[in-house]
Amino acid sequence: xxxxxxLRHASRLVNHGPxxxxxxxxxxxxxxxxxxxxxxxxxxxPRIAVVVDKKTFTSELLQASGRFALxxxxxxxxxxxxxxxxxSGRDGGDKFARHGIAxxxxxxxxxxxxxxxxxxxxxxxxxxxxxxxxxDTVFGEVVSALADDRVFxxxxxxxxxxxxxxxxxxxxxxxxxxxxxxxxxxxxxxGTG
Amino acid sequence: xxxxxxLRHASRLVNHGPxxxxxxxxxxxxxxxxxxxxxxxxxxxPRIAVVVDKKTFTSELLQASGRFALxxxxxxxxxxxxxxxxxSGRDGGDKFARHGIAxxxxxxxxxxxxxxxxxxxxxxxxxxxxxxxxxDTVFGEVVSALADDRVFxxxxxxxxxxxxxxxxxxxxxxxxxxxxxxxxxxxxxxGTG
Numbered sequence: 001x002x003x004x005x006x007l008r009h010a011s012r013l014v015n016h017g018p019x020x021x022x023x024x025x026x027x028x029x030x031x032x033x034x035x036x037x038x039x040x041x042x043x044x045x046p047r048i049a050v051v052v053d054k055k056t057f058t059s060e061l062l063q064a065s066g067r068f069a070l071x072x073x074x075x076x077x078x079x080x081x082x083x084x085x086x087x088s089g090r091d092g093g094d095k096f097a098r099h100g101i102a103x104x105x106x107x108x109x110x111x112x113x114x115x116x117x118x119x120x121x122x123x124x125x126x127x128x129x130x131x132x133x134x135x136d137t138v139f140g141e142v143v144s145a146l147a148d149d150r151v152f153x154x155x156x157x158x159x160x161x162x163x164x165x166x167x168x169x170x171x172x173x174x175x176x177x178x179x180x181x182x183x184x185x186x187x188x189x190x191g192t193g
Numbered sequence: 194x195x196x197x198x199x200l201r202h203a204s205r206l207v208n209h210g211p212x213x214x215x216x217x218x219x220x221x222x223x224x225x226x227x228x229x230x231x232x233x234x235x236x237x238x239p240r241i242a243v244v245v246d247k248k249t250f251t252s253e254l255l256q257a258s259g260r261f262a263l264x265x266x267x268x269x270x271x272x273x274x275x276x277x278x279x280x281s282g283r284d285g286g287d288k289f290a291r292h293g294i295a296x297x298x299x300x301x302x303x304x305x306x307x308x309x310x311x312x313x314x315x316x317x318x319x320x321x322x323x324x325x326x327x328x329d330t331v332f333g334e335v336v337s338a339l340a341d342d343r344v345f346x347x348x349x350x351x352x353x354x355x356x357x358x359x360x361x362x363x364x365x366x367x368x369x370x371x372x373x374x375x376x377x378x379x380x381x382x383x384g385t386g
Binding site: 182188 | 332
């Protein structure tokens with residue numbers, strides 16, 4: 001079930017490097033693309049950097065509206081992630097309609113969040129024209145966070161065999177996605193006395 | 194076996210969001226820390242952004258030398274990754290000695306790369322004082338890339354059961370690391386005719 005995630009835990013959602021779907025909306029037009037390149041840059045306030053090519057329709061809507069959303073796709077959405085990352089929404093009409101993508105409205109900004117994902121964030125753009133221009137790197141501050149409590153609860157991911165269909169995707173290139181199905185726990189004790 | 198990776202494939206090494214060990218060296222002092230937050234920002238030339246807290250010893254050496262390296266730890270190094278991410282190299286002396294970390298010299302810059310990892314990159318800092326100050330975000334251009342050919346060859350990761358000990362780590366928080374042991378392949382064909 002979809003549940004609100006405390007903003008102090010929002011950076012955790014993308015801490016492990018998942019591919020995200022970036023959705024935007026402005027003036028009655030909307031779009032969605034895939035981005036393999038994002039990372040948190042701050043826990044409090046929760047801030048995230050994401051690379052959005054300035055030539056894309058997503059960038060155009062993001063710049064015009066000052067807001068964007070991230071949805072984290074699961075294995076069943078691998079085809080969708082690869083497709084919306086491989087074509088433009090500027091040509092050929094609304095990608096949501098074209099691919100039958102169901103969306104729901106984000107709780108704070110009302111942005112289109114993608115159904116069937118495992119976590120969602122809404123962000124306000126932090127204007128950094130130089131980084132956007134030089135590195136296609138957009139900074140945003142998270143204003144809402146949601147996650148499916150089958151796989152993220154109490155501020156933590158829990159990747160297990162029984163929820164393997166809710167794990168995140170990590171793009172290796174060429175449409176191949178790694179799924180983080182195994183977890184190892186590091187310890188701080190050195191054992192050297 | 195360790196092999197050179199073509200610079201045009203260097204961004205692929207961190208495309209899927211692995212935790213990295215950041216190593217630095219300046220004036221006879223060296224350090225290593227873990228960073229969960231990094232991402233490519235460009236394929237050609239290969240450029241990467243990484244978050245390095247400006248209060249850290251790593252940041253001090255990085256700023257002084259204008260160079261840094263990334264090593265990608267494998268499951269057997271989960272303890273080490275968690276430890277070097279949890280303590281400072283400014284106090285208590287050289288972390289390499291303290292933890293018995295073996296290093297070899299990077300091929301272009303001679304930076305200390307961590308033995309037993311699955312991939313390595315050397316980078317020159319691109320001076321972006323505002324991003325470094327506001328977001329602890331350091332941009333670098335990759336000048337050398339290496340990978341173990343048991344898990345990365347011909348420009349691609351190959352995560353399989355028989356090389357599970359060479360997979361990357363993806364920090365979930367609290368020293369728990371996800372390992373991307375399963376791979377799903379997206380397709381572009383829509384099936385809608």
